Amino acid sequence: MSLITATPPAPSAPPPAPSPSIADRAPRRRVSPERIAAILALGAIVVASVIALADSGISIPSMIESWGNAERFFARVGTITFPEPGELVYLTALTIGLVLCGTLLAAVISVPIAYLAASNTTPGRGWQAFGRFVTVLTRAIPDVVLAMVFVLMFSLGSLPGILAIGIHSIGMIAKLFADAIEQIDEGPRRAIRAAGGSKLQEFTSGILPQVLPSWVATVLHRNDINLRGSVVLGYVGVVGLGMEMSFAFKSLNYSEGLGIALVMFALCVVMEIVSSVVRQAMLGGAPTGRGLGDRVVRLAGRAGAKRGVETTPVARPAVSHDLDAALRRPWDAVRIRNTVWGWLAFAVVVGSVLVCNIQWGDLITFWAKVPEIAVQFWPPSFGNYDAATMFGAMAQTIGIALAATLLAFVVSVFVGSLAARNVAPNGTVRTSMRLLLVVIRGIPEVILAIVLIVITGLGSQAGTLALAFGGIGLLGKLIADSFEEVKPGPERALRATGASRGQVYASATLPQGTRALIGHSFYLLDTNIRAATILGIVGGGGIGYYLLNAGQGSNYAVVTAIVLMILVTVLIVEGIAMWMRRVFK
Amino acid sequence: MSTQVGNEDSVVIDVSGLTKEFGRTVALQGASLTVARGEIVVLLGLSGSGKSTLLRHLDGLETPTSGSVRVLGQEVPRLTGRRLRALRSRMGFVFQQFDLVPSLTVLENVLTGALSELRGPRIGLWSYPKRLKLTALGHLDRVGLLDRAYQRADTLSGGQQQRVAIARALMQDPEILLADEPVASLDPESSEQVMSLIREIAMDEGLTVVCSLHQVDLALSWGDRIVGLRHGEVVLDTPAEGLSKAEVMEIYGRVATSTTELEAIEVELSDAAADAAAETHLADGALRS
Numbered sequence: 036m037s038l039i040t041a042t043p044p045a046p047s048a049p050p051p052a053p054s055p056s057i058a059d060r061a062p063r064r065r066v067s068p069e070r071i072a073a074i075l076a077l078g079a080i081v082v083a084s085v086i087a088l089a090d091s092g093i094s095i096p097s098m099i100e101s102w103g104n105a106e107r108f109f110a111r112v113g114t115i116t117f118p119e120p121g122e123l124v125y126l127t128a129l130t131i132g133l134v135l136c137g138t139l140l141a142a143v144i145s146v147p148i149a150y151l152a153a154s155n156t157t158p159g160r161g162w163q164a165f166g167r168f169v170t171v172l173t174r175a176i177p178d179v180v181l182a183m184v185f186v187l188m189f190s191l192g193s194l195p196g197i198l199a200i201g202i203h204s205i206g207m208i209a210k211l212f213a214d215a216i217e218q219i220d221e222g223p224r225r226a227i228r229a230a231g232g233s234k235l236q237e238f239t240s241g242i243l244p245q246v247l248p249s250w251v252a253t254v255l256h257r258n259d260i261n262l263r264g265s266v267v268l269g270y271v272g273v274v275g276l277g278m279e280m281s282f283a284f285k286s287l288n289y290s291e292g293l294g295i296a297l298v299m300f301a302l303c304v305v306m307e308i309v310s311s312v313v314r315q316a317m318l319g320g321a322p323t324g325r326g327l328g329d330r331v332v333r334l335a336g337r338a339g340a341k342r343g344v345e346t347t348p349v350a351r352p353a354v355s356h357d358l359d360a361a362l363r364r365p366w367d368a369v370r371i372r373n374t375v376w377g378w379l380a381f382a383v384v385v386g387s388v389l390v391c392n393i394q395w396g397d398l399i400t401f402w403a404k405v406p407e408i409a410v411q412f413w414p415p416s417f418g419n420y421d422a423a424t425m426f427g428a429m430a431q432t433i434g435i436a437l438a439a440t441l442l443a444f445v446v447s448v449f450v451g452s453l454a455a456r457n458v459a460p461n462g463t464v465r466t467s468m469r470l471l472l473v474v475i476r477g478i479p480e481v482i483l484a485i486v487l488i489v490i491t492g493l494g495s496q497a498g499t500l501a502l503a504f505g506g507i508g509l510l511g512k513l514i515a516d517s518f519e520e521v522k523p524g525p526e527r528a529l530r531a532t533g534a535s536r537g538q539v540y541a542s543a544t545l546p547q548g549t550r551a552l553i554g555h556s557f558y559l560l561d562t563n564i565r566a567a568t569i570l571g572i573v574g575g576g577g578i579g580y581y582l583l584n585a586g587q588g589s590n591y592a593v594v595t596a597i598v599l600m601i602l603v604t605v606l607i608v609e610g611i612a613m614w615m616r617r618v619f620k
Numbered sequence: 621m622s623t624q625v626g627n628e629d630s631v632v633i634d635v636s637g638l639t640k641e642f643g644r645t646v647a648l649q650g651a652s653l654t655v656a657r658g659e660i661v662v663l664l665g666l667s668g669s670g671k672s673t674l675l676r677h678l679d680g681l682e683t684p685t686s687g688s689v690r691v692l693g694q695e696v697p698r699l700t701g702r703r704l705r706a707l708r709s710r711m712g713f714v715f716q717q718f719d720l721v722p723s724l725t726v727l728e729n730v731l732t733g734a735l736s737e738l739r740g741p742r743i744g745l746w747s748y749p750k751r752l753k754l755t756a757l758g759h760l761d762r763v764g765l766l767d768r769a770y771q772r773a774d775t776l777s778g779g780q781q782q783r784v785a786i787a788r789a790l791m792q793d794p795e796i797l798l799a800d801e802p803v804a805s806l807d808p809e810s811s812e813q814v815m816s817l818i819r820e821i822a823m824d825e826g827l828t829v830v831c832s833l834h835q836v837d838l839a840l841s842w843g844d845r846i847v848g849l850r851h852g853e854v855v856l857d858t859p860a861e862g863l864s865k866a867e868v869m870e871i872y873g874r875v876a877t878s879t880t881e882l883e884a885i886e887v888e889l890s891d892a893a894a895d896a897a898a899e900t901h902l903a904d905g906a907l908r909s
Contacts, residue, residue: 057766061757064725064745064770524719528785531679532792533709533736541741542732546723620723 073618076611077553084441087434091499093442101491108289108490117294118279127302130275132387133193134265137200138258139384141208142250148205149212150238156216166213171609174206175602177565179267179572183586183594186272187408188401193391196273200261208257215249216242255310262306263479266299267569271586276302281573284489296486303479313380408591415596418585425581429600431495432577435570436563439499443506444556450507451514457526458518458540472511480505481566485573498575502563510559517551518544550619557612564608568601630656632796632828633678638687640673640852647673649852650687655830657795660822662843662860663832664868670852671832675800678830679713680704692795709736712789712827714818716801718781722774726765726784729773730756733791752791759787763817779810786817797822799831803838815842836865 117123150156152166178199185195224241232240269277276295283292364370417425450468452458459465484501491497525543534542571579578597585593633655640648648670655661663671676682677689680696689696694707712733720729731748734756742748748756760766763783768776773784782802789797799818803811819842822829833839839846840860848856848868856868 057754057757057761060761060766061769062767522719522722524715524717525721527681528713528715528719528788529732529735531681531708531711531713531798532733532788533705533707534732535705535735535740537741538735538738541743542724542728542735543721545743546721549723 070618073615077615080437080611081441084437088438088441090434091438091496093438093496093499097496101497104492105490108492112289112293114290115294115297116290117298118291123298126276126279127298128390129193130265130277130302131262131306132390133196133273133275134200134258134261135384135387136193136391136393137197138204138208138254138261139387140197140201141204141257142254144201145205145209145212148209149216152209153213153216155219155221156238156242166209170206170210170213171606172206173202173204174210175605176203176598177568177601178203178264179271179569180582180594180598182268182273183271184408184412188404189394189397191272191274192394192397193274194393194397196265196268196275197391197393199268199273200265204257204261207260208253211253212246212250215246215253219245252314255314259303259307259310263303263481266479266482266485267572270572271583280485284485289489292489293486296482299482300479303482304477307477313376411589411591412595414592415599416592417596418590418593420581420593425578425597425600428571428578428581429604432567432571432579433564433604435495435499435502435567435575435577436560439502439506439563439567440556440560442499442503443510443559446503446507447510447514448552451511452518452540452544454511454515455518455544457521457523458544460536468511469515472508472515475504476508476512478505478508480508481569481573484570484575488570488574494574495570495576498567498570502566502570505566506559506563509562510555513555513558514548514552517555518548521547550616553619554612554616557608557615561605561608561612564601564605632657632692633830634688634690635674635677636688638674638677638689639685640670640677640682641685647852648677648684648687651849651852651854653847653854653857655828657828658826660819660829660842660844661831661847662839662845663830663847663849664834664836664839664856665832665849666834669849671834671849672800673852674849675713675798675830675832678796678798679708679711705736709792710794711796711798712786712792712794714782714785714789714797714799714802716804718778718785718805720773720781720784720788722772724773725770726760726773726776727753727756727769729784730760730787730791733788736792756787756791759790760784762790762821763787777810778806779813782806782810782814783817786814786821790821794827796828796830799829801832801834804834811838836868840865840868 118126148166148169150166151158151162152170154163157163157166181202182195182199185198189195219242223245224237227237227241265273265275266277266280269275269279270281272278276299280292280295280299283289283295450471453460453464454468454472456465459468480501483504484498487497487501488494521544525547526539529539529543567575567577568579568582571577571581572583574580578600582594582597585591585597631654633653635651635653638648638651639646651670651674653661653674663674665671673682677684677696678691680699684697692707692710694703696704696707699707721732724732725745728745728748731742731745731752734748734752735742738748738752745753757766757769760769763786765776765780765783765787768780768784773781776784797818802818803814806814815838818829818831821827831843833842840863843860846856846858846860846863846868847854
């Protein structure tokens with residue numbers, strides 16, 4: 036439209052000289068109003084994050100100052116101590132048993148929910164909506180809140196923790212279960228239907244075998260998350276290491292508090308390794324994941340193979356036509372291994388239930404208390420607090436989440452890109468970046484936050500830094516993975532034109548990864564908002580502080596009001612995320 | 621060994637004794653090929669015969685196990701970094717799967733062909749100079765897709781996407797155009813359109829074209845010269861004119877080791893589109909990054 040129409044192109048002009056009207060004949064670029072709105076919204080969120088970060092007071096001087104605090108702190112604390120060995124072993128077993136029971140409970144309930152929620156198995160639209168609703172709702176209510184409620188309803192014991200973990204985990208497990216069902220090959224299932232199989236048979240023979248590996252991985256993954264989260268449950272009265280830790284810190288017994296935190300760190304790492312071993316045993320083959328556990332297992336496997344331990348081939352028996360003999364499945368290495376692992380898993384589950392010492396009677400008696408307690412939760416109110424305080428606290432929580440997400444995003448795009456095979460300039464860079472991400476992910480962020488808050492004495496700043504740090508581990512990995520999954524064709528095509536590495540990255544890798552980048556960032560924001568709430572409970576400022584106070588002061592109406600605020604915030608963020616993913620697809 | 625020294629002007633591609641192994645698979649076995657400026661050459665062969673691998677070597681996307689690859693007077697395997705990119709920018713490459721960036725507009729996809737003459741990464745249409753945008757629009761007009769300039773690339777049909785890919789290659793103002801099974805993923809009508817477009821542009825611009833195909837009929841009617849590959853070896857190199865399908869089949873038959881293999885050729889030649897796709901995947905895995 037402007038006056039450049041007749042500009043003679045540079046020396047390398049193409050022979051089909053642009054006719055004078057080419058710019059006029061070209062169609063106008065149309066950007067849909069929705070896309071503009073989405074870009075503006077994204078811009079607004081980024082601006083809000085920058086402001087939140089500026090407000091948070093995170094700066095080099097304050098970090099140096101907090102380092103000074105830390106030094107003074109350690110000078111005062113002296114040495115780290117642990118509970119008595121017997122006590123420690125019991126607490127550790129209890130914590131693991133409780134988390135396992137909770138996760139298994141969620142897994143069992145998730146099967147029918149996932150069946151209803153998956154589009155290819157649901158009996159009807161209404162059922163599907165119900166299934167989806169259950170997953171969204173259970174995910175939206177923080178397990179801490181559930182635990183607070185259940186602690187009220189049950190006589191002390193492990194049941195509140197199990198139920199809190201069990202119900203909250205349904206959200207994630209059922210959703211991933213349903214996703215796995217939707218991705219199956221329909222062929223086997225159709226074949227069973229064609230052969231006259233029932234719906235249940237379709238499920239057990241056609242669907243279950245296909246989804247089982249993915250389901251096992253999901254449950255193990257969630258179990259790791261739950262173990263990390265169990266610390267915070269201790270702060271609201273769920274038995275185990277977390278509760279001991281909160282007692283220690285509250286009674287200013289820092290050396291024992293730090294000792295338990297250390298045990299918790301170690302436990303999380305060990306659990307990740309165990310998960311990986313179990314995955315390998317149940318699914319066969321070396322784990323291909325890049326988590327800490329998978330790496331350790333692979334290393335161990337390689338060492339084992341070198342010693343020639345498990346590579347002895349099993350001699351196949353000669354083919355016999357004796358059907359009776361064929362009926363007996365030989366006890367080959369695979370069968371022995373499967374059986375051993377099966378019984379071991381069973382023993383662990385039984386052990387978990389036993390160590391939890393569940394008061395089964397509570398499950399029957401608690402219904403009587405439900406109406407009495409339920410009425411105290413309704414209607415919601417802010418009680419003695421004025422609305423401005425509460426909204427301010429909620430805003431602070433959102434601010435922490437935004438600032439942490441922004442910090443994590445900036446670092447993750449850099450680290451994550453360099454950790455992607457198709458972006459990294461060489462193998463060394465990629466490997467070291469991957470390793471960095473693995474190490475960061477190995478550290479449970481909430482425990483890190485607790486320790487940082489206690490040590491530096493800085494509430495929201497320490498919390499924000501801990502969340503940002505943990506976020507790098509998650510987002511960096513997701514970015515690296517999705518960049519590695521982009522179609523290689525366009526990258527190759529651009530390399531073939533003579534484009535440089537940076538140009539290929541910007542023009543082929545980045546545009547293909549944008550959708551994933553936005554999706555993952557919102558996912559992080561989503562988790563950060565939940566985590567920021569929890570930070571308040573452990574002393575990181577924001578709405579969580581009021582939530583804990585209200586719970587401990589029996590102001591249940593206030594608890595309801597706060598939970599509703601959190602729910603609305605989380606749902607809004609999730610809504611925005613879904614919208615962004617749709618617009619930027 | 622280059623016997624063509626001194627003919628730099630007329631000989632633009634000179635491959636000799638090229639061998640490429642992927643692990644234990646031998647993709648090329650002592651292949652040799654000389655192409656003069658302005659020639660339109662078809663590489664004909666079954667899936668797995670080494671056509672794609674040969675083409676990729678010309679553009680430096682693969683490193684040979686042994687042998688020499690001279691393009692435009694330069695030994696390709698010896699080039700790295702900036703000099704390799706400079707050579708690549710003189711060759712357009714059209715791929716079977718089009719390889720456009722799906723989420724970018726058609727125009728931006730065409731513009732990416734000019735990246736080698738720009739410095740630094742570019743994100744978004746605004747980051748390209750107006751001069752290039754006009755040139756790109758001109759090329760889109762040339763391939764008949766000017767009206768699609770601001771649509772996302774993945775909203776186009778396969779044939780249209782391949783025409784966009786051709787426009788992208790034209791952005792480089794290339795001397796040589798390499799095409800790897802450019803129509804194997806297209807329906808017959810789009811194939812016809814794309815192939816005649818390539819030929820037309822090649823004639824107009826005086827481009828040298830090396831195009832791999834698996835359809836004997838198409839190869840005979842389209843190319844000036846047919847180079848047949850089999851098991852990574854060049855088994856046929858002759859002008860297309862006057863060559864009949866039966867003769868081509870016979871030449872394949874002579875090097876086939878058994879009658880079953882000969883039958884396999886017939887079967888494969890008739891439905892090699894899927895196999896060609898498989899071949900691409902195979903080679904992708906080993907692609908040099």
